[in-house]
Amino acid sequence: MNKKKFAIIGVAGFVATRHLNAIKETNNHIIAALDPKDSVGILDKYSYDIRFFTEFERFDRYLDKIKRKGKGINYLSICSPNYLHDSHIRYALRMGINAICEKPLVINAKNLDSLIALEKETGTKVYTILQLRLHPSLITIKEKYKNTKNTHEIELTYITPRGNWYDTSWKGDISKSGGITSNIGIHFFDMLIWIFGKVKHYEVHYTDNKKISGYLKLETANVKWFLSTDKNDLPTDNYKPYRNINIDGTNVEFSTGFTDLHTKSYEHILKGEGFGIKDASDSINLVHNIRNTKVIKPKKEHIHPLQIKKINTLKWNTTNTNRHSLTKM
Amino acid sequence: MNKKKFAIIGVAGFVATRHLNAIKETNNHIIAALDPKDSVGILDKYSYDIRFFTEFERFDRYLDKIKRKGKGINYLSICSPNYLHDSHIRYALRMGINAICEKPLVINAKNLDSLIALEKETGTKVYTILQLRLHPSLITIKEKYKNTKNTHEIELTYITPRGNWYDTSWKGDISKSGGITSNIGIHFFDMLIWIFGKVKHYEVHYTDNKKISGYLKLETANVKWFLSTDKNDLPTDNYKPYRNINIDGTNVEFSTGFTDLHTKSYEHILKGEGFGIKDASDSINLVHNIRNTKVIKPKKEHIHPLQIKKINTLKWNTTNTNRHSLTKM
Amino acid sequence: MNKKKFAIIGVAGFVATRHLNAIKETNNHIIAALDPKDSVGILDKYSYDIRFFTEFERFDRYLDKIKRKGKGINYLSICSPNYLHDSHIRYALRMGINAICEKPLVINAKNLDSLIALEKETGTKVYTILQLRLHPSLITIKEKYKNTKNTHEIELTYITPRGNWYDTSWKGDISKSGGITSNIGIHFFDMLIWIFGKVKHYEVHYTDNKKISGYLKLETANVKWFLSTDKNDLPTDNYKPYRNINIDGTNVEFSTGFTDLHTKSYEHILKGEGFGIKDASDSINLVHNIRNTKVIKPKKEHIHPLQIKKINTLKWNTTNTNRHSLTKM
C-alpha cells in the first residue's frame, strides 16, 4: 500500500504527539509542519526530513509547490488552537486535501455551515477525532444501553487540575478555546449523546473560569455534570485527574485504554470510516449552547453532588450568560 | 533550611525541564515563569501555583510587587534563546537577584564586561551551567592529566542530528544562537580547556549551517574537532547522537552519567560554589573567535578524520569568515 | 547648552509623533527606538542615525553599552501600550535614567507605589504628560475659578469616533488600555480636578465597550460626563470629534491650541518642572475607581443630557461592575 503524505499544523502543543504517533503507527509520512512556536525538537523523534515552518504563508508556498509537482500531501492534521480550526480546515479543503482536525471542529456551531458547503464544492472531507467512541469500555456500554427504554440517571465528573499557565494561555481565553466545556468537556458530551441520544434539555448551574456544572436531559438519560480544572475540587490530595461516570449508581471504569485511540481514529479515517462534521455537530451545538445560556437557580435534585456541597456559598443571578453569572457572597 | 524562591525565563524549550527538575530536587520553589510561547503544561508537573506570563513586562510587574512585599525571589533561572541571555541576566542583577543562566552566557564575548560591571554595582552574582565539569568520568580525566607535561593528541567528535526545524528555529539563526559551536560545541570546548589549559591557537577548516570542524592547540593538548547536526555524518544508521573523545588513541566513555548534572550544578550554586563569569569566559572567547575567523586550508595532519574523507569535494576560500567560506564544487 | 540624548519605546503608534517632535523642537537628540512593529519609516523624518530595535532585550543591550561608554541616554520617552508603562518606567529608573511617560502612567493605581519607591531608591524621576494643564484657554479658566466659593455645574462631553480596529487593537482590551476612561477620558478628569479640586463622589450611569457616562462631585463643581467612541453619538454627520465643556451654562472653547502642547510639556520637563507621579495620581485613582465601580440607577438630574435621551431603552442592573452592567432591552 502506498504511504500517505501528511502535513500538520500545531506541533508545539501536547496533543500533536498523539497525531504524530498515529501517523507513524499507521505507517504513513509526515512531510511538513507549521507552528509559530519553534520549540519543536519533538519532530526529530519521527523524522529528520520534515520541513518546518513558523509562518503560514511559507507553509502554504511549500504545500502548493509540491502539489504542482504531483507530490502533494494527502491529509492535513490540525492541532492548532481551537478558534483557528475552521480556517485551517478551509485551507485544506480549498487545496483539495482532506482535513483531520482535533476536537472541537469549531467553537461557534454556525461555522460548521461553511465547512459543509466547502466539502461539497471541493469534493474533500473533514474528519474529526472523537476517540471515546473507539474506547472498548464505552463501546460495551453503548451496546448495553442500545435498546434501553428507561431513563438512566448519570453523574459525570471530570476534574483535571491546571496551574495558572492555563488561564494565561489561549486555553484560558474563552474566545480562543470556547472555555472548559469545549476544552475538556466536549468528549464526554459527545460520548453521552452517542450512547443515550439527542439533547432534550440543558441547564447551567454554576460557572467560573475554573469550573462549570449543570444538568442535561438526553433521550434515555438525565445527566448531572461537573467539569473542573481546580485542584481544590479533587477528592484526594494526589493531584491526579479524576474522571468518573456513574450510571444508575454504578461507576464505569474507563481510566485505562486511552493510549492508542488516536491511532485507532487514524486507522478509521484512512479506511474512509472516520467521523465527520455530522457526527460532531450535536456535541458542538450543545457546548455552544451551554456557553451562551444563562445560569439558572436549579432544582436541588438536579445539582451535581460536588456542586451541592458549595451551594450555601452561592447566589444565583439570572440576568447574564454563564460567564459572568455568579457572585460569591 | 529555608526554601529558596525561583523564577524562570524560558519554559517551552527542552532545557527548561532540567532546571525545573534541579529546582525541585534541591527542594526549592518555582513561583513564576515567563515564556512568550504558552504551551507550558509541563509546569503542572512541578506545581499548580506557578504564576505564568507571556509578556516580560507583566512578569516584571509581578516580581517587583512581591519584592516590595518582602517576598521576592532569590534566583532567576534563564533558559531563553542565547542572544537574550545577557539582557535577562542584567534584569536579574538590577533587581538585586542572582542569575543562573544556561550556556552560553553570551554570544559575543565583549558582552561579558557589562555583566561583570553590574555584578560589582549590585552585589549580585551570575552563575552559569558548565555541567561537564561535574561529570564523574571527566573529573577522573582531569585528575589524570593534572600534572601532565606532554602534549596530548585529541579527537573530539560530536554528531547530533537535527531536522529542518532546527534551521528554522532561533537555533539556526547565527545571530540568535551563535551557531553550532555555541549551541552544541561550547560544553566540549569548556571541558577541554578546563582539563588541558588555555587556548594557544585555533583554526577552522570547514563550516556550513550543519557542521563545523577545525583544530585547536591548548597548553597540553592538540585537538582535532568535528561538530555536526547532519544525520549523514553519523557512523551508523540508528540516528542516535554520536559523542566521542579520543585521547592519545583511547576513546573516553562518558555517554552515561548526564542525568542529574543540572541538579548537581544547582547544589553547587546554592552552596555559593557555582561557576561564574570568569569560569565561562575562556570557552566563550574561543567560540566567539571561531565564529569570526576565516576558514583556512589546513595542514593535512590537522584535519579531523571525518572531515578528511570529504576533502576532495572541498575547495578552500580564504577571503571570508567561516559562515560563507566554502563552496562545494 | 548640551543636547540631551533620548531613547523612545513605542514608535509605530500615533502619539509617538508628538514626542519625536517635542524632542526635536526642544533641540535634543533621539538616538534609539524600540517597537515590536517595524513600520517606523517615520523615524527618517527626525534622523537617519537612530538605532532601531524590535526586541526589548537588544534595545537594553544597546542602552547598557553606551551607558558604560559614558554616552548613555538622559531620558527615556515611553509611548507603549498603557499596560506596559509601569514596567518600562521601572526599566528607565533602574538604569538611572529619567522617564517621560504618556498618560496614563499606570492602569491600576496601586502600581504607582512601586514607581514612587524606585524614584527614591535610584534618585531618578518619572514625568508624565498632562498637556491640558498647559493649554492657554484652560490656564485662563483655572485662574478664573481659583478663588471660587460656589459649586459650579459642568457638563463634559467628548465624542471621538473610532472604527472596529479600535476594539481589535490593544486599546479595545480593557486589561491593556484601561478602557475608554483611561484612553480618552483621563486628560479631562485630570484637568477638572486641577481646576475644581479633589474628588468627593463619583458614580457611573452607563457603560459598554464604546461609551461611558456618569456623575462626579469635586470640591467646587458637579460634573455630568459623557465619553464615547461611537460615531452615532455625534451631534452632526461630519464625523469630526466633538469636545465640549459647559460651565454654568457657558461652553468653553478649547478645540484649538493643542498643537504644541507636547513640546511645551517637554520644555517644562527639561527645566525640571514637569509633572510627576503625585500630579498624576488623583486622576489615575479616579479612573481606576470608575472602572471598578458598579453602574447605578442615578437621579435623573445627575444624568448627562446625551445619556438621558436613551434612558428609556436602559434598565439598570446593580449587581456587577460597570463593564457588564447594562442590558439593552
Added chain:
Amino acid sequence: MNKKKFAIIGVAGFVATRHLNAIKETNNHIIAALDPKDSVGILDKYSYDIRFFTEFERFDRYLDKIKRKGKGINYLSICSPNYLHDSHIRYALRMGINAICEKPLVINAKNLDSLIALEKETGTKVYTILQLRLHPSLITIKEKYKNTKNTHEIELTYITPRGNWYDTSWKGDISKSGGITSNIGIHFFDMLIWIFGKVKHYEVHYTDNKKISGYLKLETANVKWFLSTDKNDLPTDNYKPYRNINIDGTNVEFSTGFTDLHTKSYEHILKGEGFGIKDASDSINLVHNIRNTKVIKPKKEHIHPLQIKKINTLKWNTTNTNRHSLTKM
C-alpha cells in the same frame, strides 16, 4: 455603477495609504482589513465600518462568511511584506477573488508559475501595480523611443536614504524583501524594459546592504545603474531622495506626477486593463537574477559614475553571489 467591495492585507505600512486612497477615489468600498500590527487608526480616515483583524484566520472566517451570504468582496488588495505576496494572492484566487498586489508580485521568479496555474484553475486574475508605466513623462519617453534603431546610453541613479530601522525591519531581510533591487529598484527596471526592450545582459559591480550597482543591456539601451539607501551617496546635504535617469546625456525629469498613480492603476484594473503576471515577469526575473549572480570586476566604461569614484577602495571577489561579495580594503 455598483460599488466594488475590497479587503486589504497590510495596513500599517506606508504603501497601504496609496491603496486605500485609490479605493476611495475610484468610489469603491473597503470593508475588511488585516494586519498583525494594530496601529491602524488611519482606517478611520476612510470609514468607521471597516472590520479589522490581526489574525489571518479570523480575517478568512469573515471573508468566507460574507461570501456565503452573497456579499463577498470583489478584490483583495495586498500590501504585506514582499515574501508573503504570493501566498496572499493564492488565498484570493482560491476564494474566487481577484488580487491587486503591490510590487514585486514575488521575490523568486519561479513562484509566478503557481500563480499562473491558479489563475487558470480558478478563473480569477492577478493584477500588479506598475505605476511608472502610467506616468505622463514616461509615457512620452516610451512614445519617443518606440521605433528607435539606435542603442541608447542610460544612467539610472536612485538614492533614497533610510535610517537603521530599515535594516532591522523586514525590508532589510533579503529573504523577506528581496533586497534593495526588489524594494526600490524594480519599478525602474520594469520601466526601462517596457521602453527599451528585453534584457540581453546583466552584471553586478558592487553590492552591500545599503547599495548595489551594475550594468544592463536591453534591446535598445545600455544602462549603468546605481541604487542606494545610504545618505552618504546623496549629491547634496538636504537628504531628499535623488532620482535621475539620463538618456544619451540628457536628464529626464519625472520627480513630480507621482501622486495619483495608484489611483490611475486602480482605474485601469477596474476596467479590466490592469497589468498582470506576464507584464511583471521580465522585471521580476531580472531582479531575481541580479540577486543571485556573482559580482564581477567590470570594464571601467560600464561602471556607474557614482560607483567609479569609490573604485580605488574596492577589490572584486568573484567567488560569491552578490550579497557577500566585496570586501572593503
